[in-house]
Amino acid sequence: MLSPTSTNSxxxxxxxxxxxxxxxxxxxxxxxxxxxxxxxxxxxxxxNSQRPAPSTGQQExxxxxxxxxxxxxxxxxxxxxxxxxxxVVTALYVADVNAAPVNVxxxxxxxxxxxxxxxxxxxxxxxxxSGGIGPADxxxxxxxxxxxxxxxxxxxxxxxxxxxxxxxHYDTVDGRTVVTPSNRVCIYAPRFGVVRRVVDLHEYARFDxxxxxxxxxxxxxxxxxxxxxxxxxxxxxTINRAEQPASLLGEQQKLxxxxxxxxxxxxxxxxxxxxxxxxxxxxxxxxxxxALVAEAVQAAITWSGDQAAQITLDSRKAQAEVSLKQAGVxxxxxxxxxxxxxxxxxxxxxxxxxGEEVEFTLRFDNIGNRxxxxxxxxxxxxxxxxxxxxxxKASVDANFTAxxxxxxxxxxxxxxxxxxxxxxxxxxxxxxRVR
Amino acid sequence: xxxxxxxxxxxxxxxxxxxxxxSVAGKLLWAVLVTLLVSTAVLxxxxxxxxxxxxxxxxxxxxxxxxxxxxxxxxxxxxxxIRALGxxxxxxxxxxxxxxxxxxxxxxxxxxxxxRFRVTEIPGQPGLELxxxxxxxxxxxxxxxxxxxxxxxxxxTREELLSAAEGRFITRVIxxxxxxxxxxxxxxDEQRWVEAHPGEDPLVVADELGRxxxxxxxxxxxxxxxxxxxxxxxxxxxxxxYEPLKKRPTVEQAFVN
Numbered sequence: 230m231l232s233p234t235s236t237n238s239x240x241x242x243x244x245x246x247x248x249x250x251x252x253x254x255x256x257x258x259x260x261x262x263x264x265x266x267x268x269x270x271x272x273x274x275x276x277n278s279q280r281p282a283p284s285t286g287q288q289e290x291x292x293x294x295x296x297x298x299x300x301x302x303x304x305x306x307x308x309x310x311x312x313x314x315x316x317v318v319t320a321l322y323v324a325d326v327n328a329a330p331v332n333v334x335x336x337x338x339x340x341x342x343x344x345x346x347x348x349x350x351x352x353x354x355x356x357x358x359s360g361g362i363g364p365a366d367x368x369x370x371x372x373x374x375x376x377x378x379x380x381x382x383x384x385x386x387x388x389x390x391x392x393x394x395x396x397x398h399y400d401t402v403d404g405r406t407v408v409t410p411s412n413r414v415c416i417y418a419p420r421f422g423v424v425r426r427v428v429d430l431h432e433y434a435r436f437d438x439x440x441x442x443x444x445x446x447x448x449x450x451x452x453x454x455x456x457x458x459x460x461x462x463x464x465x466x467t468i469n470r471a472e473q474p475a476s477l478l479g480e481q482q483k484l485x486x487x488x489x490x491x492x493x494x495x496x497x498x499x500x501x502x503x504x505x506x507x508x509x510x511x512x513x514x515x516x517x518x519x520a521l522v523a524e525a526v527q528a529a530i531t532w533s534g535d536q537a538a539q540i541t542l543d544s545r546k547a548q549a550e551v552s553l554k555q556a557g558v559x560x561x562x563x564x565x566x567x568x569x570x571x572x573x574x575x576x577x578x579x580x581x582x583x584g585e586e587v588e589f590t591l592r593f594d595n596i597g598n599r600x601x602x603x604x605x606x607x608x609x610x611x612x613x614x615x616x617x618x619x620x621x622k623a624s625v626d627a628n629f630t631a632x633x634x635x636x637x638x639x640x641x642x643x644x645x646x647x648x649x650x651x652x653x654x655x656x657x658x659x660x661x662r663v664r
Numbered sequence: 665x666x667x668x669x670x671x672x673x674x675x676x677x678x679x680x681x682x683x684x685x686x687s688v689a690g691k692l693l694w695a696v697l698v699t700l701l702v703s704t705a706v707l708x709x710x711x712x713x714x715x716x717x718x719x720x721x722x723x724x725x726x727x728x729x730x731x732x733x734x735x736x737x738x739x740x741x742x743x744x745x746i747r748a749l750g751x752x753x754x755x756x757x758x759x760x761x762x763x764x765x766x767x768x769x770x771x772x773x774x775x776x777x778x779x780r781f782r783v784t785e786i787p788g789q790p791g792l793e794l795x796x797x798x799x800x801x802x803x804x805x806x807x808x809x810x811x812x813x814x815x816x817x818x819x820x821t822r823e824e825l826l827s828a829a830e831g832r833f834i835t836r837v838i839x840x841x842x843x844x845x846x847x848x849x850x851x852x853d854e855q856r857w858v859e860a861h862p863g864e865d866p867l868v869v870a871d872e873l874g875r876x877x878x879x880x881x882x883x884x885x886x887x888x889x890x891x892x893x894x895x896x897x898x899x900x901x902x903x904x905x906y907e908p909l910k911k912r913p914t915v916e917q918a919f920v921n
Contacts, residue, residue: 246692254692258699363805366842366875392844417807420841421817422873423857424866427824428833580810583850612846637848664850 367419369581369613369663371395371589372574374410379607381406387607392636395608397593399601399649401568411572416587417580418663420613503577504590504658512571512594512654569597570649572606581663586617589661593645594654602648606657610638617660625655723797723881724898726867727776730801741772741904742803743815744878749822750787755903756780759891762905770815772904773800780897786825794828796820796882797898802875804840812909816877819855828882836880839870 370393377389379396390396395411500509506518570593577588591608595601610616616639621629628644643657731737746753746769754764755771761782773779783794798818806814816838824834836857849856858873860866870876887896894900 246689251692254696254699258695261699364875366840367805369843417810417814419804419814420843420846421838421855421877422841422870423819423855424837424839424860424870424873425824425857426835426860426864426866427827428835429831580807580813582813611843612848613843615848615850664846664848 365415367417368415369418369611370413370415371576371608371611371614372411373413374408379408379410381408385605390607390609390640392609392634392638393611395572395574395591395606397570397572397604397606399568399570399604401601402599407568407570409570409572411574411591414574414576414589416576416578416663418583418613420583420664500590500656501577501588503588504575504656508573509575509590509592509656512592512596512652567597568595568599568601570594570601570604571596571654583663586660586662587614588620589659591657592654593649593657595649595651598651600648600650604645604649606643606645608641608659609634610636610641610661612636612638613664614638614661615664616641617662620658620660622658623655624657627655627657723778723799723879724776726879727778727799727801731776737775737803739774740803741774742800743770743812743906744773744798744800744818745770745815746781746798746818746820748783748786748820748825750785751783751820751825752785753820754782754784755905756782756892756897756900757903758900759894759897762903765908768908770812770906770908772906773798774901775800775803777901778898779901779903780892783820783825787822789826789829792825792829793886794825794882794884795886795896796828796880799879799881800877801879802840802877804877812906817855818878818880820880820882821854824882828884831884833881833883835866836882837866837870837876838878838880839874839876842874845873 372393372395374389374394374396376391376394379387379389379394379398381387381398387396387398393413396408397411398406398408400406507513508518573592573594575590575592577590578585581587589608591606593604593606616631618631621631621641621643623629623643626646628646630642631639632642634640641659645655649655747767749767752764752766753769754761755769756762756779764782766785769781771779777799779798781796781798783796784792786792786794800816804811804814804816818836818838824836828834858869860869867876867879885896887893
């Protein structure tokens with residue numbers, strides 16, 4: 230509609246789009262945007278090197294819960310006491326002059342696919358004809374620290390330990406409590422279920438008179454439905470303050486608080502073939518075992534060796550780092566007072582049918598330069614892995630407990646009694662049955 | 665309310681006749697266009713499901729539509745193990761059925777086609793023949809060399825066989841369980857199943873519980889007198905019959921031996 234607004238100039242007011250149209254556009258846009266799902270870092274595929282999480286346990290995190298540090302570092306004024314952890318996944322190279330750094334980027338992520346023969350469907354998962362690693366719903370995984378980061382309370386309870394997490398925490402000389410996750414191992418163990426529906430068919434035809442009357446009944450379906458019945462039982466609380474004052478007895482029972490302390494089976498020193506590697510026996514690895522370790526761990530990682538480094542800085546041994554967040558290779562030197570724990574996890578098999586047993590081996594090493602104490606390794610098993618009782622073994626003195634978790638499995642906890650000196654370590658083993 | 669004015673001829677040269685329209689309607693159009701583009705990307709993040717690929721769809725339709733979603737599925741031979749305790753299971757071949765095997769039959773089926781089988785020698789029911797169909801709608805990705813060790817299990821219970829013989833129609837949707845939604849129950853000899861509520865689509869229920877892998881349809885339909893027709897056998901697509909695998913020794917047994 231045009232309406233003259235002024236007699237001096239030929240100007241008119243043009244009505245814009247009607248209000249209902251404007252409001253409708255805003256409402257439609259709001260509904261559409263509100264219907265989206267939150268972007269969750271999904272575990273849609275299992276990759277050779279997994280996601281950019283630590284693979285060897287070399288990424289350390291300061292124990293932290295609810296923005297409140299558990300233990301404050303005692304700053305002694307020494308310049309090395311005010312340490313900052315590197316924000317990269319440290320990869321230490323086995324000495325090989327001509328070897329290029331191993332690419333730790335995951336094989337697939339989202340729509341990427343490195344398999345030359347496969348196609349990438351719309352859902353982002355990728356499966357190779359060669360039988361490579363495929364969708365995550367076909368695997369049982371254990372290890373690492375995904376979701377909420379694990380943290381240690383003052384009473385040594387671990388928070389943020391979700392299903393499939395395996396972490397170690399230890400105390401340093403300078404008063405910190407550090408949490409280190411293990412690498413992730415995955416076992417191919419698909420399990421199937423069935424949804425069934427039974428439909429009863431009836432067809433009936435009756436002829437009363439030949440050629441004149443025909444009664445047919447159509448197909449019917451028998452449905453059985455039961456109405457939901459609710460019973461309401463009203464119970465009123467009764468308080469008799471005169472005879473029985475309020476109880477001050479507080480009882481708190483945490484979920485799965487039933488703990489069973491068992492004696493660890495003495496480690497007899499024999500290792501199964503899958504774990505008979507120098508990285509497990511002695512904490513060092515040679516180049517010819519790298520492939521075996523990668524196959525057992527299913528992670529593209531590199532290991533430190535006891536050979537001389539190729540790069541030196543100020544005549545001191547330097548280490549190379551690769552990261553998903555930086556290009557190229559960065560070399561750095563270990564600072565004094567640099568405690569580090571490496572937690573390696575291996576599985577005895579890469580595929581298991583329901584009912585079969587799988588043996589896990591945990592190898593922990595103090596790869597730093599200071600002694601660490603109160604080393605504790607915690608493993609929260611996934612639902613379909615059932616801990617086999619009395620199968621836990623350790624090569625060092627440790628207190629072991631297996632506490633039922635909320636997923637129908639168990640949380641296993643090893644508390645290493647003695648401090649772990651620099652360069653020392655130990656082996657832990659246990660068995661699980663695939664449900 | 666938007667104010668506009670008519671331009672004189674001289675002003676039209678400078679400003680253009682339609683600039684005032686673009687300032688209002690154009691902004692709205694751009695806003696709608698951007699919203700639709702964003703919503704398309706947002707909706708694309710949803711997990712792929714079978715939507716209304718209902719269990720009532722004709723056999724073969726769901727598998728073919730799964731092929732259209734892409735992926736290394738076409739031509740892949742997915743091992744399937746069919747179990748019918750005590751009964752003989754035989755796949756269709758040509759215009760008839762093969763001899764088959766008793767108790768368990770390990771076959772390789774492609775995704776998309778519908779396979780007709782014949783179940784005979786049911787314990788306690790001599791002479792009874794049933795003809796279930798199997799449609800594979802997805803595949804597994806086992807490690808190299810482990811394909812036959814991890815087939816899709818399809819179980820035909822005696823109860824269901826007898827129900828089918830009495831005229832009932834049974835639809836079984838086998839799905840791959842989501843490990844995060846798994847129940848802490850042991851795998852028993854008989855495959856666990858969930859009954860779909862009346863009015864519920866079993867394929868939709870299976871989508872919510874995991875990833876549907878195969879659909880089994882079992883009813884009382886029998887072929888016409890004489891040789892089964894190609895339509896009854898759904899063209900009898902080729903089936904790869906495998907030898908049953910022997911049980912693998914455990915790690916300890918292998919280590920000791």
